[in-house]
Every structure is written in C-alpha cells, then in structure tokens.
Amino acid sequence: MRVGLARRLVPDGLWNLVEPLLPPFAPRPQGGGSAPLDDRAVFTAVVYVLTSGCAWRSLPPEFGVSPATAHRRFYTWTRAGLWRRLLQEAAARLSSQSEADWASAIIDAAADRAGR
Template sequence: MYVLTSGCAWRHLPPTFGTSFATAHRRFTVWTEVGLWRRLHRAVLDELGVRGELDWTSEIVESASVRAKRKDR
C-alpha cells in the first residue's frame, strides 16, 4: 500500500519495513492474483455497513479500477 499511495518505486521501500523490495513486490503480486485486495475492500465495506457508518451520498470512481466508456462523436 505504501508504494501505491506514495508513488515510491519498489526498490525505494524504507528499510524499516523489514523486507527486501523484491519480497514485498512478490507478495503484493501474489496477494493481487488471489484477490486479497478485493476481499479486504469488501470486508471493510461490510463492517462499516453493519455499523451504519457508510455514507453513499457521494462516490468517487477511480479510472484505475473502472474502465472509462468512450462517447460516440
């Protein structure tokens, strides 16, 4: 998550993370392939929904996860 939110290259991960950049990248790739991020996101939404803490009055759609549709001209 640090790489995605900071824009940092994998090889510049802080040494305080306690793992090599190669290991961190490999784990991220495996977790992505097995759908961990999708399941984690869903679990957070489910928990917030149970608590009544979701506010759907506004939403943000990010183009990295939702394909933009081309308008016909």
C-alpha cells in the same frame, strides 16, 4: 521500522480486517529460501509503496522487508483476490469512517498498481 509509523499506515482496525483475508504463506516448491516474514510487516511495506507512489526498488530499509519480497507478496495477494475481498469486507464491517477511507485508498492504489 518505528512502531508509530507502522500503526499509522496500518491501524489495528485495518489489520484485524486484513489478517484473516491473507492467503497462507506458501514455501517455494524447490525448498530453501528464508523463513517467511511477519505478514503485518510485509503488508505495511506494501501499503507504504501503494500510498506513497514510490517505486518498489525505493522501499526504505527501515521496513525490514526487501523490495523484492514486498513486490512478490503484492503480486501473490493480487492474484489471490485480496484487494477485492478487502473492499467487500471494508464495506461490510468497518465502523470507523477514517478506517474505511484508509482501506479504500489502499485498495484504489493496489488496483492501479495491479493494472499496470
């Protein structure tokens, strides 16, 4: 994926806020599988789906993340309360109004998808 698109979807300020909130990757208990993907790449793919409204299965391959992986991480992060914690952190720490607006849009989209 182009770095420019990734930085527009998830600016550095937003990523610095999100990264410490992400639960650690948990390998499958039965073993096997592939190595975990970069969290920022997966988060960017999830943000794309949430903000564009596209179906998970329509995630463009340029993100380097399979639709199944993006959806599975979205589900895992939702169960772990990421979106609620991100909202709390954004309200408390973001100084840039544009980043706060962007974080709010992502959280609203995540809440909408998680509620379905």
